[in-house]
Amino acid sequence: MADPKRSAAGPHDEAEELLPWYVTGQIDRADRARVERHLLSCGDCREQLAVERRLIDEFQAMTPEVESGWARLRGRIDMPVRAALPPPRQPFAELWALLTRPAVLALAVAQLAFVVIAGGALLSLSRPAYHVLGSVPVPADANLIVIFDPHTTEGEIRHALGSAGASIVGGPTAADAYLLHVAPAARQNSVAKLQADDNVQLAQPIDGVVR
């Protein structure tokens, strides 16, 4: 939307146009030299320089509140990849189906018992099967599952994960289970830390090999 009625013909117009970028430093070397030459002889442009600085300060202070939308976007990534994957192996699919059933949440004890047993059943699963957990080919595979108490705050979850050196690679499911990745060598320690956390209802390695 260039304005045909206005063209930066003279050195003054050229310099004035470039002032915002001269102030931010995002300017070509030749243009900077041109602006500096002009500033030596133009009081108006020197005054405009102060205006530009004020405008930049004002705009940089206008930062809107930003809410974290990663979980929302993460949900969108799941769908097409899941559709493209072959059907998961049966034992794993059963575990997953159970974990994603809301009723499981109400049966915390039964769930706990099941997952411990299922953890053993998962021994036979090969690594690629875990991709289904996150529904994407995640290189940092899930090797730990955790269920937090429903009243746990986001800050407490973050702290617990940070202490255990864990990152979330899947979930939450309808039963609020998260799939985590921790450094394999430190997994035993991570599991112990999570299990010692009062907010953790369940923390279990899910490939059955705790090193």
Added chain:
Amino acid sequence: MRRPRTEAARASARDEGELIARVARQELQAFERLYRMYQPRLTRFLTTLLKRPQLIEEVLDDTMMVVWQTAANFRGSSKPSTWIFAIAYRKAYKAKLRWPDPVEDPENDTRVSTEPAPDEEVHHRRLHDSLVQAMDRLSPDHRAVVDLTYFHGMGYREIAEIVDCPVDTVKTRMFHARRRLKQAMPGSLADWL
């Protein structure tokens, strides 16, 4: 001069380039990191362009989905930020065609806080409100150039790539936008310098 183009800025672009290469290999953790780096900046940019909060989220997600799905096409001929902002700009434009700006709440401009405030704060708030209103009256094309220059600290060449127009057009848009903003600033020059 502020924000000079430093070695650190170049290193950051290199790091982001490596992150995009990992995203191209569908590494979710790399994508999450990239998302967290760009979400505040893109939200800010899209808030400048679009006036419907739900549309901002939608366009942000659409933008990042394109990044996720087409990262393999990023060849590094431009900076990662240029590539990502250009996607956001195109997505915002398409969204605007579907959902034009809502009609402004007429009370918006007149609603004032009843809390007492020191003179300086009142003055600052007046300046802030005047600029916000002046920005609202600019076209989306002009708002984009102002925001990319003043807030995101981008140069005219990078902005020209993002909004897909000649460099001279960027300069012209900025010139007109600044003139409108300055006209909107209350009081005399000496008041707010």
